[in-house]
Structures are given as C-alpha cells and as structure tokens.
Amino acid sequence: MKPVKFRAGEPFDYTRRKFIYDVSAVSAGLVLAAPLVSQAANLLKPQEQYTVQQVMDMFIKDVPGGALKETVDTLKAGSPDSIVKGIVTTMFATVAVIRNTIDLGANFIIAHEPTFYNHPDETDWLKDDKVYQFKRELLDKHGIAIWRNHDYIHRLVPDGVTIGVLDKLGWRKYTDKDTINILTMPPTPLKELIRHAKSKLIIDKVRYVGDPDQKCSRILFIPGAAGGQRQIQAIEHVKPDVLICGEIQEWETAEYVRDALAKGDNISLVVLGHIASEEAGSEFMLNWLREKLPGVKTTHVPTANSLSFM
Numbered sequence: 099m100k101p102v103k104f105r106a107g108e109p110f111d112y113t114r115r116k117f118i119y120d121v122s123a124v125s126a127g128l129v130l131a132a133p134l135v136s137q138a139a140n141l142l143k144p145q146e147q148y149t150v151q152q153v154m155d156m157f158i159k160d161v162p163g164g165a166l167k168e169t170v171d172t173l174k175a176g177s178p179d180s181i182v183k184g185i186v187t188t189m190f191a192t193v194a195v196i197r198n199t200i201d202l203g204a205n206f207i208i209a210h211e212p213t214f215y216n217h218p219d220e221t222d223w224l225k226d227d228k229v230y231q232f233k234r235e236l237l238d239k240h241g242i243a244i245w246r247n248h249d250y251i252h253r254l255v256p257d258g259v260t261i262g263v264l265d266k267l268g269w270r271k272y273t274d275k276d277t278i279n280i281l282t283m284p285p286t287p288l289k290e291l292i293r294h295a296k297s298k299l300i301i302d303k304v305r306y307v308g309d310p311d312q313k314c315s316r317i318l319f320i321p322g323a324a325g326g327q328r329q330i331q332a333i334e335h336v337k338p339d340v341l342i343c344g345e346i347q348e349w350e351t352a353e354y355v356r357d358a359l360a361k362g363d364n365i366s367l368v369v370l371g372h373i374a375s376e377e378a379g380s381e382f383m384l385n386w387l388r389e390k391l392p393g394v395k396t397t398h399v400p401t402a403n404s405l406s407f408m
C-alpha cells in the first residue's frame with residue numbers, strides 16, 4: 099500500500115474504505131436480491147457484539163504464555179462489560195484521539211502507550227491535576243474504554259510492533275531468521291537509509307550521530323524506547339554499522355556512539371522518534387482486529403509526533 103500522508107489526530111479509516119467498496123459491489127447487481135438471501139447472509143454473519151473484556155481476552159489468547167500476572171496492559175478507563183460500538187487503534191490515547199473516537203461513534207480505544215503520562219499509568223499523584231481531570235472527565239462523560247496493549251503485542255512471536263514497522267519499511271527480507279531486530283542489507287549510505295525511513299514512516303526530520311556517507315550493511319533496529327543500557331549492550335553484542343531506534347536519553351546512547359566513533363568504530367545512530375518508530379505497530383493491531391472481528395467497525399487514528407521541529 100502507498101504511504102498515506104496524515105496529520106495529528108486525523109483518522110485513517112480502513113473500514114470505511116472497505117465498506118464503500120462493498121456497497122458499490124452490492125449496487126452493481128445485488129440490490130434487488132430477495133429478502134431470503136439477506137436472511138441467509140445474516141445466519142452466516144460472525145458475532146458482531148463483543149464486550150471490551152472479550153476483545154482483550156481474544157488478543158491475549160493469541161499471545162504465547164497467555165495472560166500476564168504483572169503487566170501495564172490494563173484497562174485505563176471504562177468498563178470491561180461495555181458492549182463495543184467501534185474500536186480505534188492508536189499509539190497514544192491523546193485528547194485529540196479521544197475526540198476522534200467520539201466523532202466516529204466508537205467507544206473503545208486500544209493504545210500502545212500510557213494514557214496518563216507514566217509507564218504504569220499511576221494516577222494518585224495526578225488526582226488534583228487539571229489536565230488529568232479534564233481528560234478523565236472527557237472519557238467518563240462519553241463512556242470511552244481504553245486498553246493499553248503494549249506487553250502483549252510485543253510478546254507475539256515475532257513481535258507485532260517490529261513486524262508492522264519492518265513491513266512498512268519493506269525490510270522484512272533483510273532480517274536475521276532468529277532475531278528480527280538484526281538486518282543485513284547491501285551496503286547503503288547512512289543518508290540513503292535515513293531518506294528511506296523518513297519517506298516510508300512519514301517523518302519530517304530525524305536526529306542522527308555519524309557520517310552521512312558511511313556505508314551501512316548490518317543494522318540493529320530497536321523501535322520504541324528500550325533504554326540506554328539495553329541499546330548500548332545491544333550495540334556491543336551485535337556490532338552493527340548503525341542502530342536505528344525510536345527514542346534515546348540524550349546523555350546515554352548518543353554519547354556512547356560518539357565515543358565509539360572517536361575510538362574508530364564503524365557506527366552511527368539514527369533516532370526516528372518514539373511514535374514514528376512504532377506507529378505501524380498500531381496498524382498491525384488494526385489488521386488483527388479486522389481479521390478477527392470483521393463485524394466491528396475499526397479505525398486507526400495516527401497519533402503523530404507531539405514535538406514539532408523548526
């Protein structure tokens with residue numbers, strides 16, 4: 099599929115496109131079909147009513163090891179018993195995404211990242227915060243449920259997020275058969291890798307450390323925010339020509355790569371931005387929902403970067 103340009107909070111509705119396609123197929127010749135036919139079609143229809151809990155359970159059933167005792171993938175708002183009217187997939191359940199969800203007539207958001215600005219979504223420290231209260235009231239008023247699907251989607255084999263992004267980059271063919279985060283490709287200048295990633299993932303600007311003309315063949319690809327120690331240990335272990343990641347702490351991985359360059363290593367670092375590096379994982383989630391729950395209206399609403407560049 100061609101990359102689609104989008105702006106923050108602008109919904110990209112696969113379901114509606116499919117629906118329009120199906121309607122035109124119907125009007126091409128089936129409109130006058132007898133009522134009997136539509137009754138038969140109803141009998142064959144998959145179940146269309148699910149609770150929030152049923153949708154979560156269906157996904158967890160697909161994950162090796164099943165339900166986790168300790169996980170951040172909890173319900174952040176709404177009731178597990180709510181009947182799902184429509185689902186929105188996204189990276190972050192921002193206020194803009196919540197408003198889009200309401201406009202779409204949907205009531206269930208499946209987000210990859212926290213809703214309330216910290217990893218476990220603890221809210222005690224926020225209870226008097228006006229921004230938190232505003233968001234909570236918006237969710238409660240419209241009966242919106244939010245489930246974070248982070249630990250589970252990353253535990254799929256292979257990792258659902260990484261596969262989603264690699265497919266978008268057209269790089270799955272370069273992956274190591276045991277470790278999909280390690281890629282081997284024909285020697286490519288760093289600036290060409292960056293140009294490719296920016297165009298496929300629709301990124302305005304990336305940050306990097308290294309020589310734009312450096313030839314890169316062995317790539318370590320770690321979307322999201324793995325943390326400085328994991329990134330640095332992975333560089334030492336894999337010895338890539340370039341680490342392409344989502345997010346860094348500036349004072350950790352970037353400084354390590356700068357020192358490695360000074361030492362004479364053939365290494366560079368590309369920081370895509372957290373959301374850009376994992377957005378396609380939310381689309382993986384959308385495709386999963388479309389396959390398993392074809393009767394439920396499902397929409398992907400890109401979160402886009404909170405940060406602008408000038």
Ligand SMILES: [Zn+2]
Pocket residue numbers: 210248252259322376
């Ligand atoms: Zn992630």
